[in-house]
Amino acid sequence: MSTTLRSACPIASALDLLGDRWTLVVLRDVLLARKRSFSELAAPEGIASNILSDRLNRLVDAGIVTREPDPDDGRRRIVLPTARGLELVPILLDLHLWGTRHTAGTAKPQLAEWVARDREAAIASFLP
Amino acid sequence: MSTTLRSACPIASALDLLGDRWTLVVLRDVLLARKRSFSELAAPEGIASNILSDRLNRLVDAGIVTREPDPDDGRRRIVLPTARGLELVPILLDLHLWGTRHTAGTAKPQLAEWVARDREAAIASFLP
DNA sequence: TGGACCGCTTGCTTTTCGCAAGTAAACTGT
DNA sequence: ACAGTTTACTTGCGAAAAGCAAGCGGTCCA
Incomplete structure (x- = not known):
């Protein structure tokens, strides 16, 4: 552990x-x-x-x-x-974008597009 | 597999x-x-x-x-x-930044700083 | 031609995963 | 107020994966 x-x-x-x-x-x-x-x-x-x-x-x-x-x-x-956990949001969004482009997982494509277009805004939308 | x-x-x-x-x-x-x-x-x-x-x-x-x-x-x-592999560079750099801030791993702190300051330039530096 | 090096594979032990079942405490309906 | 349900777990056991050590064929180098 x-x-x-x-x-x-x-x-x-x-x-x-x-x-x-x-x-x-x-x-x-x-x-x-x-x-x-x-x-x-x-x-x-x-x-x-x-x-x-x-x-x-x-x-x-x-x-x-x-x-x-x-x-x-x-x-x-x-x-x-x-706060430490919230700093993982960018990593999760990058994974979402990469997964959308390169894997069979295609759920929430509009989120991937948002991340590609305005990453900072997308990140901010998941903060409290 | x-x-x-x-x-x-x-x-x-x-x-x-x-x-x-x-x-x-x-x-x-x-x-x-x-x-x-x-x-x-x-x-x-x-x-x-x-x-x-x-x-x-x-x-x-x-x-x-x-x-x-x-x-x-x-x-x-x-x-x-x-090309698909190179698109993982952003994720690795984000992990580097998060790890530098929140774990005991402190190697290459100047890279973390660069990622924090100018992410796009840092990413580009690892492309061929 | 002999020895070292590189990229593996094989066999075995140890650790982790994952399912099914069980449990205590808290809530809900009558 | 009591019975039944829901929530958040824990336990036990078999299966899968990780990790270690040894070996092996092909290639390079002196």
Whole structure:
């Protein structure tokens, strides 16, 4: 569970945290789709609940999201992005653009177009 | 080896290809450090040779790099990025910036600064 | 011609993933 | 107020992937 530092390279260090099959998909839903609860996040392409639980804990440990009790429903623990988490929005949008151009995933093409045309505005639209 | 399509989301599709511990580290060395041979790429933070071989094959299948015999040394099979691969440079630079700001990886801080100041120029500097 | 080098592959152990089932606490309807 | 449902998990186990060490064929170099 501890972040084993692979090297001094910031790309490798970032990937120690984000470089797996699910973490950035979860963050996509938190940062771009603004999903806030465990059960909303469980939908993503069928992630198993134990994996989702593990990834959320890692993201909390890394200071990318926080979790707080929902005042409206004591069963829920809301997931909220931190400033550090919000700085991942550009990466997610770049991935969206690259994926739209070069993979079979073609959902939300207008978002890709927006990112291509005015990246800064697109990024700002996902900030609080 | 086949690209199992997880969903119509371009982010998920991109991560089907790139979302693991090594692929983007290999691409960092191909795209940013301009490494071209298997043995140069084997250095990255100690990737095992069977894993490197597998990742290079996947990247070739995905059209992100090509491999050609080295005219100067018949043992070598040079790794070259395609246009599709070069479009990953922005993502790698964003990861570098985020990693520099938020992880323990602090190598090449002047690159992060350049990306923050003039992203387009930094990207262009890694194109052929 | 012998030895080193390059790009792998093979076999085996260890770690991680992923599914199914189960559980405690909190909410909801009657 | 009690029964049933929902939420957010945890546990156990089999499957898949990662990682390590060794080996192997082709190529280069002295």
